[in-house]
Amino acid sequence: MVATLSPAKKLVLTAACIALCVVVPMAFHAIPNAGTVFLPMHLPVLLCGMLCGWPFGGMCGLLGPLLSSLTTGMPPAAMLPAMMLECAVYGAAAGFLMKRVRTGRLYPDLYISLIPAMLLGRIVSGIAKALIFAPGTTLVGWATVSFVTGLPGIVIQLILIPAILFALTKAKLIPARY
Numbered sequence: 001m002v003a004t005l006s007p008a009k010k011l012v013l014t015a016a017c018i019a020l021c022v023v024v025p026m027a028f029h030a031i032p033n034a035g036t037v038f039l040p041m042h043l044p045v046l047l048c049g050m051l052c053g054w055p056f057g058g059m060c061g062l063l064g065p066l067l068s069s070l071t072t073g074m075p076p077a078a079m080l081p082a083m084m085l086e087c088a089v090y091g092a093a094a095g096f097l098m099k100r101v102r103t104g105r106l107y108p109d110l111y112i113s114l115i116p117a118m119l120l121g122r123i124v125s126g127i128a129k130a131l132i133f134a135p136g137t138t139l140v141g142w143a144t145v146s147f148v149t150g151l152p153g154i155v156i157q158l159i160l161i162p163a164i165l166f167a168l169t170k171a172k173l174i175p176a177r178y
Helices: 007-028 034-038 042-052 054-072 080-100 106-133 139-149 151-170
Strands: none
Touching: 007 034, 007 042, 007 054, 034 139, 034 151, 042 054, 042 080, 042 106, 042 151, 054 080, 080 106, 106 139, 106 151, 139 151
16 A cells, blocks of 8 residues: 555645544534544544555644644644644554555554554653643543543544545555555
């Protein structure tokens, strides 16, 4: 997936994913606390990294939350820096791992790339909040917000991202991996 797209297609897909970082959360934020539960911005960032590679995924992760915050006020300014770091790590790690993991089967490749990227992004977000943006954040508080509150979003990511990639491949919108 990552290596076979032209640079122009990668730029277009990255721009589309950045736009989705603004549009998708708008639907979820109509419901109170839905953003922290369903994690809608993470979907396009992870997709971008897996489709386009680590530089594009990282850039999508930085620019998506920033553009969303500037145009919609979501995420709020206090959460923006940690979310930008978290999403940048999501996109970069997903792209980096997707390029290097080659089991010979698509679904193991996807999950072996997706799960560590999701964990690494959460860890970076927790470190950023604890050290820089929200001193006093406890390990229990971080774990609760990162894994318990966001569990529905994590499950959605683990189901939707492989399904979307499979559908794009089947529709021949992206090349097959194997």
